[in-house]
Amino acid sequence: MPGLKTAWKEYLEESMLPHMWCPGCGNGIALGALTRALAELKLPRHKVVVVTGIGCWGKADDYLSTNALHGTHGRALAFATGVKAARPELTVVVLMGDGDGATIGGNHLIHAARRNIDLTAVVVNNYNYGMTGGQVSATTPAGAITSTTRYGNPERDFDLCRLVEAAGANYVARGTVYHVPQLDRLIRDGIAKKGFSFIEVVSPCPTHFGRRNRLGPAVQMMKLLKERAVHVGSAAAKGGELPEGSFFIGKLAERDDPDFNTSYEKMRKKALAKGTESS
Amino acid sequence: MNEPANGSKIKDKNESTVGRGSKETRRLFLQGNEAIAEGAVAAGARFYAGYPITPSSEIAEVCSEKLLEAGGVYIQMEDELGSIAAVIGASLTGVKAFTATSGPGFSLMQENLGVAILGEVPCVVVNVQRSGPSTGLATRPAQADVMQARWGRHGDQHLIVLSPATVQECFELTVTAFNLAERFRVPVVLLADEIVAHMRENVALPDPAQIKIVNRKKPTCPPEEYLPFKPDPDGVPPLADFGSAYVFHVTSSMHGERGYSQNDPANAQAKIRRLFTKLENHLDEILLVKHHYNREEELDLLIVAFGCTVRPARAAALRAFGRKVGVLQLITLWPFPDALVAQAAARARALLVPELNMGQVGREVERVVGKAKPVFGLPKSNGEGFTPGEISARIEEVFACLG
Numbered sequence: 001m002p003g004l005k006t007a008w009k010e011y012l013e014e015s016m017l018p019h020m021w022c023p024g025c026g027n028g029i030a031l032g033a034l035t036r037a038l039a040e041l042k043l044p045r046h047k048v049v050v051v052t053g054i055g056c057w058g059k060a061d062d063y064l065s066t067n068a069l070h071g072t073h074g075r076a077l078a079f080a081t082g083v084k085a086a087r088p089e090l091t092v093v094v095l096m097g098d099g100d101g102a103t104i105g106g107n108h109l110i111h112a113a114r115r116n117i118d119l120t121a122v123v124v125n126n127y128n129y130g131m132t133g134g135q136v137s138a139t140t141p142a143g144a145i146t147s148t149t150r151y152g153n154p155e156r157d158f159d160l161c162r163l164v165e166a167a168g169a170n171y172v173a174r175g176t177v178y179h180v181p182q183l184d185r186l187i188r189d190g191i192a193k194k195g196f197s198f199i200e201v202v203s204p205c206p207t208h209f210g211r212r213n214r215l216g217p218a219v220q221m222m223k224l225l226k227e228r229a230v231h232v233g234s235a236a237a238k239g240g241e242l243p244e245g246s247f248f249i250g251k252l253a254e255r256d257d258p259d260f261n262t263s264y265e266k267m268r269k270k271a272l273a274k275g276t277e278s279s
Numbered sequence: 280m281n282e283p284a285n286g287s288k289i290k291d292k293n294e295s296t297v298g299r300g301s302k303e304t305r306r307l308f309l310q311g312n313e314a315i316a317e318g319a320v321a322a323g324a325r326f327y328a329g330y331p332i333t334p335s336s337e338i339a340e341v342c343s344e345k346l347l348e349a350g351g352v353y354i355q356m357e358d359e360l361g362s363i364a365a366v367i368g369a370s371l372t373g374v375k376a377f378t379a380t381s382g383p384g385f386s387l388m389q390e391n392l393g394v395a396i397l398g399e400v401p402c403v404v405v406n407v408q409r410s411g412p413s414t415g416l417a418t419r420p421a422q423a424d425v426m427q428a429r430w431g432r433h434g435d436q437h438l439i440v441l442s443p444a445t446v447q448e449c450f451e452l453t454v455t456a457f458n459l460a461e462r463f464r465v466p467v468v469l470l471a472d473e474i475v476a477h478m479r480e481n482v483a484l485p486d487p488a489q490i491k492i493v494n495r496k497k498p499t500c501p502p503e504e505y506l507p508f509k510p511d512p513d514g515v516p517p518l519a520d521f522g523s524a525y526v527f528h529v530t531s532s533m534h535g536e537r538g539y540s541q542n543d544p545a546n547a548q549a550k551i552r553r554l555f556t557k558l559e560n561h562l563d564e565i566l567l568v569k570h571h572y573n574r575e576e577e578l579d580l581l582i583v584a585f586g587c588t589v590r591p592a593r594a595a596a597l598r599a600f601g602r603k604v605g606v607l608q609l610i611t612l613w614p615f616p617d618a619l620v621a622q623a624a625a626r627a628r629a630l631l632v633p634e635l636n637m638g639q640v641g642r643e644v645e646r647v648v649g650k651a652k653p654v655f656g657l658p659k660s661n662g663e664g665f666t667p668g669e670i671s672a673r674i675e676e677v678f679a680c681l682g
Contacts, residue, residue: 013539016539045526046502046522046523046524046525046526047522049521049522051368054531059540061528061530062539062540065526066526067521067522067526067527067528068528068529068530068538069367069368069371069521069528069529069530070528070529070530070531070532070540071364071367071391071394071531072360072364072390072391072394072531074360075360075361075364075391077361078356078357078360078361078362078364078365078368079364079365079367079368080368081328081354081356081361081364081365081368082326082328082354082364082365082366082367082368082369082370082376083368083369083371083372083521084368085326085328085352085354085365085369086326086352086368086369086372086374086376087372087374087521087522089522090372090521090522107357107358107361108357108361111356111357111361264352267347268347268350268352271344271347271348272347272348272350274348275347275348275349275350
């Protein structure tokens with residue numbers, strides 16, 4: 001696509017660089033994918049609101065030149081719901097980590113999906129709470145070592161994509177920061193899709209999760225993403241059971257149910273007709 | 280200014296100049312909660328996000344109808360944390376937004392109310408107080424969230440809290456709450472209580488054209504020069520709308536004038552200080568009280584009351600034969616009207632503070648005038664309102680004590 005090579009920079013707030021993320025963290029790649037998706041959709045900066053929560057990925061708004069609302073831990077989707085319900089014409093992208101978006105904020109996640117409100121949630125899943133020192137989250141695999149599960153995680157993890165699909169989202173996808181061109185596409189398609197879109201981005205946290213679980217340095221963790229990701233629709237995916245530790249990537253679910261604002265507008269039209277009659 | 284003037288003019292019910300047959304004025308028999316919803320619509324609110332809780336739910340129910348009919352949005356969120364978050368998000372798009380709740384829900388909103396304070400997002404939160412702590416005597420009356428409204432969040436911050444005593448004031452002070460929120464880019468808490476919220480009275484809803492409406496200051500500079508947290512000389516920065524030509528950031532992190540996060544200590548100190556001074560420098564626009572007595576007279580006793588306690592206090596004052604007893608009604612609870620209380624106290628021998636809590640406002644009155652005048656309390660926290668008789672009995676005790 002001509003021009004795209006530089007257009008993404010328009011969405012980046014370069015004066016705030018260098019970013020605060022650790023060497024080997026996948027957040028920079030996810031940020032790049034987001035800016036490329038915005039550029040490809042040619043969305044004017046002033047019509048985009050990026051809403052973030054608290055956590056490493058939740059700091060991403062500091063590096064963006066769009067409108068932004070950085071709220072509280074777990075509540076980003078609720079802030080974003082207010083923006084979108086009040087101004088349906090805006091493009092609202094919500095950036096959260098697995099702790100923020102799926103653990104403390106799990107209730108807002110299922111309700112945003114149930115409402116099918118036209119938001120795009122980009123959840124970077126690094127399997128632990130990076131910012132606070134690598135504690136266990138709702139996506140930490142059973143048995144994994146974190147700073148608060150020294151003998152292994154006794155709890156099971158969420159499959160976020162299946163959760164969000166079951167809750168009613170119109171678009172559900174998973175990518176990784178290794179599979180970058182695909183990630184660009186998934187985020188782009190999620191933003192373009194009407195209704196609630198959910199993109200899980202599997203990403204390494206070499207500082208905490210990788211170190212504690214002896215997954216090797218950042219490069220080794222990237223290789224793991226390559227090895228463990230199974231493209232949905234591939235021959236391997238059709239073969240049946242996934243090997244232990246592997247996961248599907250690609251578009252996992254899509255439907256065309258009416259989004260919140262469209263359904264809301266129908267009710268409001270009825271109310272407006274009554275409001276006009278009585279005045 | 281110490282008589283309410285911001286928003287629609289507040290008068291005693293029997294002072295009202297509005298004629299019964301006036302074409303412009305609608306006279307309705309309303310519940311306090313319904314009057315709050317009417318006041319919000321009249322103030323220009325077009326967004327409500329909330330979660331049901333007694334004794335505030337009627338506000339949500341009325342809004343679910345009236346806001347839609349006015350072309351606005353009503354959304355029932357999954358909890359109170361989400362409700363106030365959605366209100367903040369909506370307000371940043373330029374819509375006047377609010378929520379209503381009661382004690383437990385108000386507790387859940389505190390963290391995000393901090394976002395609205397630091398992010399300087401205008402919004403209104405109605406807290407119809409009920410008995411606590413915790414589920415308490417659900418859903419009996421109380422006035423025990425005075426301190427929570429002021430200090431319920433972590434960190435240094437300031438906000439405005441107003442308290443209505445009649446159904447008419449429920450309407451009028453809701454308008455005032457929105458006006459002050461817009462004027463100062465600050466959340467305003469309307470601290471009602473179960474008695475006022477569920478009481479029904481005749482109210483006069485003025486012609487909308489006669490109601491003073493304040494809208495937030497918008498930027499006028501070129502978009503590329505806009506700094507969302509650069510204050511004007513009055514301490515209040517203009518606020519653009521998300522989606523307009525002005526692109527901007529709002530963050531719960533400490534931030535500089537651009538709205539991007541910033542850790543510089545000098546900047547942080549200046550910002551926190553301004554959150555206080557932008558209100559403290561404009562107390563003449565914020566502080567509202569009502570003197571239910573002749574202010575020229577010397578009083579034997581000044582009763583300081585707010586909310587549902589004003590009415591029994593006034594009845595008790597009328598029964599104090601042979602003694603001059605007056606009621607000072609506090610409408611603005613925060614910032615606390617120090618000077619107005621001190622001024623009134625100067626002409627009284629002693630003060631009495633009846634309240635449906637263990638002494639939250641009494642403590643403030645004591646702080647302001649305790650060194651100069653004896654301050655007596657009448658705390659009550661059993662889930663029931665005051666009767667005039669109870670206050671009368673305490674007045675007798677006070678006079679016996681004073682000799």
